[in-house]
Amino acid sequence: MYLMGANPNNDSPHRPEGGSVTPDRHGLSFADWLITSKVIPVNQPAFLISRQALGLMLAACVVKTVTLLEAPGGYGKSTLLAQWRDRLMARGHTVGWLFLDEDDNSPTILLTYIVYALTKGGLPVSDRLRQLIETLPDLSPKAALGMLLNIIADTDGKVLLVLDDFEMLDDAAIASVIAPLIRLAPANFHLLIASRTRPRLAQAQLHAQGRLQEIRPAQLRFTPAEIEEIFHGRLSKSDIQRVEELTQGWPVALQLLRSWINQDPARLAGITAISGLTEEIIEYLSEQVVRAFPAEVRTLLMDTAVLLHLSDQDIREVCGPLADWSALLNCEPLRPFLLPHEGSDGIYRLHPILKEFLLLELARASPARKAELHDKAARWYARTGRLLPAIRQADQAGDRELEAQIIEAAGGVQIWLRHGLAISQSVSRLLSQDLLDRCPRLALLRALVLLKEGRMADARALFHRVRETTADFTRDRDSGDTTALRSDALMVEATLQVNDCRAVSDTYLTYYEKILGEAYRESEFYAGHVKTLLCLSCHQRGHFEKARRYGLEALAHYSREQVWHGVVFVHLHLGVIAFAQGKPAAASASYLEAKTITQQYFSSDRSKPLLIHPLVAELHYERNELTVARHHVASVLGRLQTMEAWMDIYASACLTAASLAFVDKGPESALSIVAKAQHDADNRGLSGLMTFLRAAEMLFLARAGLVERATEISAAIDWRLDGYFSVTESDTTWREQELVFLARAALALRTGRPRDAVDELGRISAIFQRSGNIRANIRISAMRALALHAAGDHEAAIDLLAGVLAQCRETGYVRIFHEERDGCAALLRHFIRRAPMAEPYRSVKTYAATLLQELNQEHRPPSPGRLTPRELDVLRQLEEGYQDKMIGRILNMTENTVKYHLKSIYAKLRVSSRTEAVREAQRKGVL
CATH class of the missing domain: 1.10.10.10 (Winged helix-like DNA-binding domain superfamily/Winged helix DNA-binding domain)
Known part of the structure; x- marks a missing residue:
């Protein structure tokens, strides 16, 4: 095997932090921020020896589920695995390779790299693999692992994954990704792990199951025969014995010793005079190696040790414009310790053992110089868009203020919009408690990450704590930016409101626009963001014309800035507004525009179609176009729990899917969908969605005739009915209002209380009529006409039904008649027989007859x-x-x-x- 393997630092020299994607040679679209060098072993030194004993363990790798190489640095773990990788791939096996680093503690990043590594290692390309890659950002770790393991299980031949530098993973990442990967691994999948520390992998259980092979330091140490081979037979038996005794066969010590002797073969004669402990030998040999470099190389090399990678530009920017990169490249004794990046010309890594020694020497010789270099590196990395390395360098410089400046300059919470959640999570993990306490904008970034991770309660608590300490976001830290603080707070608050599925009162909206008016007028981007929030909040409250005006303004702001994801969201809001106003053609056009933009700019983003499908399905369902509705619902079911969405998406998806299930499979299937949605909402802290979902459960139970269960639910809900009738101060959405009163009316009709339904539906119908909510008014008024008919007030039922039928004829929104088929069929027959021939009754009688025919046709027993x-x-x-x-x-x-x-x-x-x-x-x- 190779004598000594490198342990590379895994931060890319020019790591793109954005969210764009680039297809590889197979047409697979991976994110641009993925670092190719992380999934390819570092080029090894040319000197090789054969290690027969360890080679025999290779056979066990394709039998055992896990092979664990556990040893301190310098034992050649990476080198051995690189050699095994080459042999296994030569046999036709799929072998993925992944260098782990701190960023991989994000489950999303870790899983993305695992899929990337296996793909680079030869995992066959398939439609399922493409689907997995495209949906990874939206999948939970459990769902992603399930898809990956199913793909592996269906792959012919062995699939192996090498995880190097495993000690970089924390317990949470191991528990959420690696442990289930091992536990659920199919028979053809094998994991090879190299770690400097003992990981928590339930080794005892794996041993008992016969699924684990462990390779420890004793097995990795070089034998006398191997030591002889390393030195090409130039050592006597006594020399070999002495070297083995002092180095204990530690590969890195042998490599350094070999390099030291190669620089001056005369040193071979004095090798037996070396004495001391192994640690002292390593330090001594390191000093001897470094001292062999010319003075100017030695000085420059110590400075470059702070860098993640060595390149001409990086060295000149950090170490000074006179730094001579060519002197390092042309230094013959240094060449074995410069490890080139595969596929990156002119970029190298320092051998990690030498790098560690140089950093210790730099810290000992000049702590101030070391801090200065870290500071320069931080600023240079920040200027070149390498956000995470920049933050780490500032931390190593001990400059908390610089850390804060870098993150704030990168946009604060805008990092989420610019770079995605995975990068935001990595930044959040780098924030110390001191920074969170001193810098409110960084605390807001942490709150946003907590929110996106589903920890709504923690996010909300942190947000309110920042609000208190900054006097309602009017006071940033010293040298801070209060305008930026307000903008960041806006984004987090808007996301909190949206994710909690609650509407806001008119009083709050007025206050909100007033205090943020200055901030959004200074930026098209923030103007679009604020107007989008106002659009969403207004239309959820039923203020449709005001919402539409805000939406069109947001559309203009986003279009000028070419913020296309914002344009997509606004078109969806405009579509919902048109849908509620009884304008199905306009709603369909808005949804189609959102789909077109998504296909043009976000072709690999699978989350945005998930937002569009439920709304399109709802529109077709309301018009009784069930086949089309089923198609769109099928694209969403099972993936709602992974989506970041808002009330309209959750409500339309759940209610449409459950309603179709009621038709196709019966009430228990519909109730199962609602129960799953309740479970997901509870887990994610979506408290604003719970009343809506309980009302949906009650409605389906009532329609199925299970009135006792429906009555129990009704009794358990704190309805707060007065709040539903408040036009300006209610915090409920029109969707919740509509469904609550439909459910209460359905139960009242089936328990002989039609008059109760008449009164309640009359009050809420008046609100929907004033707001121009045609969709809700059709449903509520149709139910009220049923209640009036059941209560014996036939003339009032006829009068009300005439107006409802006119709106149905205009919009095609007839589904409520099918949902309440028996009662509505009787009501329509009565209307056709008893309604006057004068207007407005005469013009809708024909339509009523057509609708009745549809209901009868639907109910006719099939063959x-x-x-x-x-x-x-x-x-x-x-x-x-x-x-x-x-x-x-x-x-x-x-x-x-x-x-x-x-x-x-x-x-x-x-x-x-x-x-x-x-x-x-x-x-x-x-x-």
């Missing part, structure tokens, strides 16, 4: 050939003689769902019992 696949499954189990509970277990459905399918089967086959159903199905050839 046996139209039994659904699930109904046929239930029929087959009936034929076997199983009861409902056992059928549910066999088909993985609840007992209530089985009963729902039985009811449908009876209707379609025109029978009334299980025995008759089986007999009729056999007679007609269905079974």
Whole structure:
């Protein structure tokens, strides 16, 4: 094997921090910030020896799930793994390689690099792999691991992943990514780990299962025969014995000793005179190596030790304009310790052992010089866009103020918009408590990261603490920027409001615009951001015209700045406004515009289509275009818990999906979707969504005739009805208002209390009429007409229904009639018979007849050939003689769902019992 492997520093010399993507040679779109050198072993020195004993352990690597190389630095772990990688790839195996660093403690970054490494290592390209790569930023670690392991399991041949510098991972990253990767690994997947410290991998359990191979320092030490080979047979047996005794076979010591002798072969004669402990030998040899360099090289080299990489430009900027890069390149004794970047001409790394020694020497000789160099490196990296290395250099300089300046200059919370969540998380991890306490803008960045990680309570608490300490964001730290602080606070507060799914009162909106007016007038970007928030808040409250005005203004600001993600969001808000106002064509056009921009500028961003599909599905569902609605819902289901969204997205996705499930599979399926949404909302701290979801549960229970369960839910909810009727101060959205009163009315109608529904629906309908919310008014007024009819007030029902039908004819929003089919069919028949022939009744009677025909057609029992696949499954189990509970277990459905399918089967086959159903199905050839 190679004598000594490098342990590279994994920060790129010019690391792009942005969120753009670049396709590789397979057409796979990876983020530009990924560092290619992290997934390729560093070029090794040319001198090689064969290590037969360790070579035998290679065979176990493709049998054991985990091979762990645990030893201090300098034991050749990376070198051994690099040699094994070459041999395994020569045998046709897929082998990914990943150097780990501090940034990989972000699960998203770690998983992205694992997929990147395996792809570079030969993992076959497939549609599923492309989907995984494109959706990684939006997936939870669990979901991403599941997709990756399924891809690996279906891959022919062995798939191995090398994780070098494993000690850089913290316990949280191991627990969330590596532990499940090992626990769930398919038989063809193998992990090779190199670590300087003992990781927490449940080694005892893995040993007991026969899934672990461990290689310790004793096995990595060089034997006398290998030492002889290293020195090409120039050592006597006594010399070999002495070298082994003093170095204990430590590969790095042997490499340094070999280099020291090669510089002056005469030194070989005095090798037996070396004495001292191993640590002292390493220090002595390091000193001897360095002293062999010319004085000017030695001085410059000590300065360059602070750099992550060595290049002409970096050295001149940090070490001074007279620094002679060519002197380092042309220094023959230094060449073994300069490790080139593969694929990066003119960029090198210092050998880590030499680098460590030089840094210690620099700190001992001139602490002030070391701090000065770190300071210069921090400023240079910041100017060239290398944000994370810049922050680390400022930290090593001991300059907390510089750290703060670098982060604030990079945009504070704008880092999230400019560079994405993964980079924001890495920056947040570098923030000390001292910086958080002194610098409110950095604390706001931490609050934003906490929020995006789903820790709403922690984010909210930190945000309010910053608000208190800065006098409502009017006082930044000394030398700070109060305007920037206000802008950062705006972004965090807006995100808090949106993510909590709550509307804001008119009083707050007025105050909000007043205090932030100056800030957003100074910047198109912030103007767009503020106007977007105002647009969203106004339309959620039902102030549609004001919301539309803000939306168009935001669109203009974003378009001038070419902030296309902002343009996408505004088009979605404008689409929701048009949808609520009963303008389906305008809504569809806005959604299409958002889709077009997404395809043009964010083709690899899978999160934005997830925001568009629920709204499009909702529009088609409301118009009873169920096939199209199903298509769009299918693109979203199962991925809502990974999305960063707002009330309109969560509400439209959940309610449309559950409503379609109610139609297609029965109430238990719909309730299952709502229960999953409740669980996700609770886990993510979306308290503003919970009343909406409980109302949805109550509505489906009532429509399924499960009135006892619906009544229990109604009794458990603190409805706060007076708040729903407040036009200016309510913190509820129009979506919640609409659904709450629909659910209460549905239950009241099914428990013989139509008059209660009439009164409540009348009050909320008046609010929707004043706001111009056509969609909500159609639904609420249709339910109120049903309640009036049930209460015996037939003339009032006819009068109200005439207006509803006119709006339905205009918009196509008829789904409420299908959802309440039985009652609405009777009401429509009464309307057609009893409504006067004068206007406005006469012009909608024809439309009422058409709508009634659609309802009757939908309800007509289908032929046996139209039994659904699930109904046929239930029929087959009936034929076997199983009861409902056992059928549910066999088909993985609840007992209530089985009963729902039985009811449908009876209707379609025109029978009334299980025995008759089986007999009729056999007679007609269905079974």
